[in-house]
Amino acid sequence: MIDTAVLKQKLGDLDEDGVQALLDEFAAGTPSAEETQQVVEACQQGMEIVGENFEAGTYFVGDLMYAAQILTAALEQLKPLMSAGGGQAAKGTVVLGTVAGDIHDIGKNIFKALLEAAGFSVIDIGIDQAPSAFVETAKTNGAEIVALSGVLTLSIASMKETIEALAAAGLRDKVKVMIGGNAVSAETCEFIGADYWSKNAAAAVKQGLTYVS
Amino acid sequence: MSEEKLKIREDLLAGRVPKRVFMQLRFTLEAACGLAGVDLVKAHFDPKTKLQAYRKVCETFYSDSFPIENVRWPEVYAPLGAKNWVMSSTGAMQHPEIESMLIEDYDEYIEDAFGTIMKKILPRIYPKLDPALPGAPLSFAKAYQRQQATGGEEVGAQIALSEEFDYAPGFFVGLFCEAPFDFLSDQLRGFRNITLDVRRIPEKVEAAVNASLPLMQRQAIPRNPIPGFTVFIPLHLAPYLRPADFERFYRPTFDKLIREINKAGMAAFLFAEEDWTRYADALAALPENQVIQFENGDVQKIKEVVGGKQIIGGFFDPLITLTRSKEACIDEVKRLLDIGMPGGKFFFAFNRHVLDIASIDVSKLVAVLDYVHEHAVY
Numbered sequence A: 001m002i003d004t005a006v007l008k009q010k011l012g013d014l015d016e017d018g019v020q021a022l023l024d025e026f027a028a029g030t031p032s033a034e035e036t037q038q039v040v041e042a043c044q045q046g047m048e049i050v051g052e053n054f055e056a057g058t059y060f061v062g063d064l065m066y067a068a069q070i071l072t073a074a075l076e077q078l079k080p081l082m083s084a085g086g087g088q089a090a091k092g093t094v095v096l097g098t099v100a101g102d103i104h105d106i107g108k109n110i111f112k113a114l115l116e117a118a119g120f121s122v123i124d125i126g127i128d129q130a131p132s133a134f135v136e137t138a139k140t141n142g143a144e145i146v147a148l149s150g151v152l153t154l155s156i157a158s159m160k161e162t163i164e165a166l167a168a169a170g171l172r173d174k175v176k177v178m179i180g181g182n183a184v185s186a187e188t189c190e191f192i193g194a195d196y197w198s199k200n201a202a203a204a205v206k207q208g209l210t211y212v213s
Numbered sequence B: 001m002s003e004e005k006l007k008i009r010e011d012l013l014a015g016r017v018p019k020r021v022f023m024q025l026r027f028t029l030e031a032a033c034g035l036a037g038v039d040l041v042k043a044h045f046d047p048k049t050k051l052q053a054y055r056k057v058c059e060t061f062y063s064d065s066f067p068i069e070n071v072r073w074p075e076v077y078a079p080l081g082a083k084n085w086v087m088s089s090t091g092a093m094q095h096p097e098i099e100s101m102l103i104e105d106y107d108e109y110i111e112d113a114f115g116t117i118m119k120k121i122l123p124r125i126y127p128k129l130d131p132a133l134p135g136a137p138l139s140f141a142k143a144y145q146r147q148q149a150t151g152g153e154e155v156g157a158q159i160a161l162s163e164e165f166d167y168a169p170g171f172f173v174g175l176f177c178e179a180p181f182d183f184l185s186d187q188l189r190g191f192r193n194i195t196l197d198v199r200r201i202p203e204k205v206e207a208a209v210n211a212s213l214p215l216m217q218r219q220a221i222p223r224n225p226i227p228g229f230t231v232f233i234p235l236h237l238a239p240y241l242r243p244a245d246f247e248r249f250y251r252p253t254f255d256k257l258i259r260e261i262n263k264a265g266m267a268a269f270l271f272a273e274e275d276w277t278r279y280a281d282a283l284a285a286l287p288e289n290q291v292i293q294f295e296n297g298d299v300q301k302i303k304e305v306v307g308g309k310q311i312i313g314g315f316f317d318p319l320i321t322l323t324r325s326k327e328a329c330i331d332e333v334k335r336l337l338d339i340g341m342p343g344g345k346f347f348f349a350f351n352r353h354v355l356d357i358a359s360i361d362v363s364k365l366v367a368v369l370d371y372v373h374e375h376a377v378y
């Protein structure tokens, strides 16, 4: 079994090769499902270090993108080693997407990686998504959180429509709506009636955890 | 053309305190069509409809230069089968993320950037230019012919309206390029890939950025440079880089490009996207009197550090017209003018272009612009 504390730190340090080497070593040792779970958790904790550094201003957006890439690849490699149905129970379900008219997804994908690292089950519906897509997915999956991403100024109008559609479907008081991306602010958040806004994915994940605890 | 506006522009660009603050607005064709209540797809293809939409913007909002930017014409991209500019379901011309240069192309690109673009990259962006296709030359000819025709018609419409509304030229007058690092990211590798490349193969990225500089220089500087003209350069990715990466990959060629443009007797019109506050010193260190429009950032600090040397503007977010009262919007622009105006070297511009009409409250924005026109006087 590898040293999970080292793995966690290597991911936190964005040492891609170091993480890879440890994972290869781990996979070669025919690990149990339980050990795999510990390694997954170490990766997630490493991602938390990345998030903290970003919040503190020592890491930048490019670092977040890179970290998301390392984490995604790591989880991909670990997946076959996990037992079916094993692992921790998800902390909550988030429906995440980029709103109608907007095809930007870099920020959305970072937020997704951080949410998953924090233990959420994330249903990513993709880019340029109509209000009905958010509503249907939230309804079918009993989501606690609907997360709207958008960087264009026109995304604010789309976010507003999405929230109105959630209300029309009787879901508005069953879910928390979080918004993020370049165009959001405290003012736009209030204007469209969302519960929370942030341009900082790491801070937003902490807020998300308060919604499901 | 209006002598007054021309004089204001001239004073501004020369670094003298003008009579009042020069105003340059940027609306998209989508926003113009939304305002005029005409169909966007129709406006793309019917010059009369387009003119109607343009005129409505000119009539509604005060500006010192032509207030609409529309340079992506669908009929030009169609014969190329373009992947970098495609029309959305609503008719907006959209730029999706592309990876036109693969990771294994780096060496070839570093060796011969122009050749690699011609042979490999263009056919990926424009599949109908694939040299293996017998129709490729014809596709190129068709696109070129349309570029000339539509471009001519576009310029004609803008000149006619500029005469009618007495506009001075703006800062975006047709010359355009990107910072070499942005060109590599935006046009060739894609934003996602470049972030990984910077960490995995930094030497190659650095060499490829250097190889891009001559191309950008050639694109920016015409054979007979026009003194007093500005070259538009949108700056995309610097705020997302680590400071050390900015110094290594972004700044050297960016700096050189701006110096070459200035050596040719022109200046750069930079659009500093996102927040450039932490690079204020780098902007201040460029040759004097570059025109810089800012998206976000600490206005006070940027005025102090950059404003003494460069001509700055931007920061005003039209979105606030949706969320604040008219009075609060005017208070906001007053605050901006109070910081920006002292000593001159300041122009009024939006922080981002107005993409569609649902992102603004028209009457409040009119009030803001009228306020600036009447009160931002020296």
Ligand code: B12
Binding pocket: A061, A064, A101, A102, A103, A104, A105, A106, A107, A108, A110, A111, A147, A148, A149, A150, A151, A152, A153, A154, A178, A179, A180, A181, A182, A183, A197, A198, A199, A200, A201, A202, A204, B093, B094, B095, B096, B097, B098, B186, B191, B236, B237, B273, B274, B295, B352, B353, B354, B355
């Ligand atoms: C990269 C980029 C692109 C890439 C996108 C690649 C991709 N796969 O996403 C490409 C080249 C494809 C592109 C295309 C276009 N772009 Co663009 N693009 C950008 C750029 C440079 C960076 C955006 C970005 O990825 N930022 C990095 C991420 C990490 O930041 P973020 O999204 O804010 O995410 C962070 C947080 O907000 C948060 N977060 C994100 N989502 C969520 C969600 C929730 C719920 C929470 C809590 C948090 C959260 O997490 C992240 C990390 O903290 C911006 C510049 C800018 N100032 O934003 C322009 C920008 C957004 N683009 C712009 C434009 C105009 C376009 C186009 C419309 C151009 C065109 N005419 O076609 C097209 C888009 C077409 C469309 N319909 O969407 C304008 C928008 C102007 C406006 N008025 O709105 C900008 C602002 C540039 C500018 N200053 O003018 N673009």
